[in-house]
Amino acid sequence: GDEFVSTKARVGLKFIVRGMVWMIEQLSQDGDVYVVPVADPMAAIPGWEGELLPVSYDLAVSVGGIRREAVALLSNRAAEDVTGALSEVLATEAHGIRRFVEEVAEQMAIGAPVPSDRLILVEGFGPYMIINCCFGELVNRAILFAINDRLIEFGLSVRAWNDGYRILVEFPSTLSGEALTRYAEAIFSQSPQAAEAAFRRYLATRFPLSYNLKFVAERFGAIQRGLMLSEKELSELSLRFSGTPIFTETIREALTEKVDLANMRRVFEGIQSGEIVVATHVSAEAPTPISRHILTKFIEFPELMAPRTLEWDSAKRLKGKILSSHVHMLCMNCGATMYKSKLMDLP
Numbered sequence: 001g002d003e004f005v006s007t008k009a010r011v012g013l014k015f016i017v018r019g020m021v022w023m024i025e026q027l028s029q030d031g032d033v034y035v036v037p038v039a040d041p042m043a044a045i046p047g048w049e050g051e052l053l054p055v056s057y058d059l060a061v062s063v064g065g066i067r068r069e070a071v072a073l074l075s076n077r078a079a080e081d082v083t084g085a086l087s088e089v090l091a092t093e094a095h096g097i098r099r100f101v102e103e104v105a106e107q108m109a110i111g112a113p114v115p116s117d118r119l120i121l122v123e124g125f126g127p128y129m130i131i132n133c134c135f136g137e138l139v140n141r142a143i144l145f146a147i148n149d150r151l152i153e154f155g156l157s158v159r160a161w162n163d164g165y166r167i168l169v170e171f172p173s174t175l176s177g178e179a180l181t182r183y184a185e186a187i188f189s190q191s192p193q194a195a196e197a198a199f200r201r202y203l204a205t206r207f208p209l210s211y212n213l214k215f216v217a218e219r220f221g222a223i224q225r226g227l228m229l230s231e232k233e234l235s236e237l238s239l240r241f242s243g244t245p246i247f248t249e250t251i252r253e254a255l256t257e258k259v260d261l262a263n264m265r266r267v268f269e270g271i272q273s274g275e276i277v278v279a280t281h282v283s284a285e286a287p288t289p290i291s292r293h294i295l296t297k298f299i300e301f302p303e304l305m306a307p308r309t310l311e312w313d314s315a316k317r318l319k320g321k322i323l324s325s326h327v328h329m330l331c332m333n334c335g336a337t338m339y340k341s342k343l344m345d346l347p
Contacts, residue, residue: 005231008298009033014043032230041318054137055164057263063165064117064134066090070104071114079105103289112288113279115165120188120276123291124180125283128299130291131167131187135267138260140167143267145259146195149202150186166294177282188278192268196261203251210234212258213241213250220246 004015014023021043022035066086073082083101087094107114115121115132123130131147133140140162147169151158159170175183190198202208214237217223222241229237241247255261270276281288287295323344328337 005033008044014038014040016043057136057139057260060134060136060139060164061117064115066100067104067114067134068116068118070101071108071116074101074105074108106289110288112281112283115290118270118276120271120278121288121291122180122184122188122278122280123283123288124175124177124280125287125291125295126174127171128287128295129169129171129175129180129183130287130294131169132165132290133167133267134165135263136260137162137164138258139263139267140164142199142259142261142264143167143195145202145208146190146198146264147187148206148208149198150190151183152202154183154186161294161298163294163297166291168294168298170299175282177280180282181280184278184280188268188271190268191272192265195268196265199259199261199264203254207238209250209254209258210237212254213237213247216250216253217241217246220249222246 009024009027011024011027014021016022021038021040023038023040024033025036026034028034069089070082070086073085077085079101082105083094083098086101087097090097104114112123113119113121115134117134121130121132123132131143133143135143144160144162144167147167148158148160151169156171158172161168207213211234214223214227214229214234217237218225218227238247241250267276271278283291286292323342325343326340327343327346329339329341330336331338
C-alpha cells in the first residue's frame with residue numbers, strides 16, 4: 001500500500017509479501033519500487049494499523065515519573081527489591097514490572113542518564129540522534145516538526161520519526177559529541193514561542209501532511225478513493241489544493257488530532273524554568289537500552305546491536321513452531337498414510 005511505501009520504504013528494507021521475503025533495491029522518482037527475493041526470517045511484515053490511539057501526554061509523563069522513581073530506588077537497593085516495591089505501588093504483578101526495572105538498571109550501569117518526565121536525553125549513536133522525551137505522541141510530533149525547521153537552518157535535510165517516548169533523527173554522517181551538543185542546544189534553548197513559530201514555519205514551508213491531505217481530499221470527493229499515489233504525487237497534492245477548503249481542513253484536523261501545541265509549550269516552559277533538564281550522551285558500541293526501541297522500530301538494525309536474547313528468543317520460537325507442526329508418515333511402497341505425528345515426537 002502507499003502508506004507503507006511513503007512512510008517506511010527505503011533501499012535495503014526487507015519485507016514479506018505472499019509468504020516471500022523481498023529486499024528493496026531501488027526507489028524511482030515515479031514511485032516504482034524495485035525488489036529482489038532474499039532469505040531472511042526477520043523481515044518486516046507490511047500492515048495497515050489504522051488510526052491507533054496515540055500515547056497521550058499524561059500517560060507518557062506518568063511513565064517518565066515511574067522511571068524517575070525507579071532510578072531513586074535503584075541507587076541504594078537491588079533490582080529485585082525495586083521490582084517488588086514498584087509492583088506494590090502500581091498494583092501489578094512483579095513479572096510485569098521486572099523487565100522495566102532491569103532496563104532502567106542497565107541504563108544506569110553503563111553510566112547513561114535515564115530519561116524521565118524531568119529529563120530529556122539527547123543521545124548520539126553513529127548517524128542517529130535519539131531524543132528520549134516522555135511527552136506523548138502528539139507533543140513529540142510537534143517537537144519533531146520544530147526540530148526539522150531548526151536543522152534546516154544548519155543546511156540539513158534529515159529523515160526523522162517519533163513515537164510517544166522518543167524522536168529519532170537520521171543525519172547524513174556520524175555525529176560527534178560536539179555536533180550533538182550544538183544541535184541539542186539549538187533545539188531546546190528556544191523559548192516556547194520560538195518553538196511554536198518553528199513548528200508553524202515547517203508546516204507552512206515543507207508541509208509534512210500530504211498523506212493526511214490525501215484522505216481529506218478523498219472525503220471531499222476531489223480525488224478517487226483508494227487511489228495509489230507515489231511519494232512525488234503525494235507531495236504535489238499540497239500545491240494542487242493550496243488555498244482550498246481541503247487544505248484548510250487538513251491543517252485544522254492536524255492541529256486538532258495530530259499534534260499537541262499546548263503541551264509542547266509546557267515542555268519548553270519547563271526547560272526554560274529548569275524544571276526539565278536536557279542531557280546529552282554519545283554511545284559508541286551500541287545504543288542505550290531505552291533508546292534501542294525506536295531504532296529497531298524504524299531502522300534496519302544490525303543484529304550485533306540488538307540484545308543477544310532477542311536472537312535466541314526468535315530462534316526458540318521458530319524451532320517450537322517447526323517442531324509442533326504435524327506430518328503424515330506414508331508407506332513408500334503403496335503410498336498409504338500409516339500415521340500422523342508431530343515432528344517433535346518422531347525419532
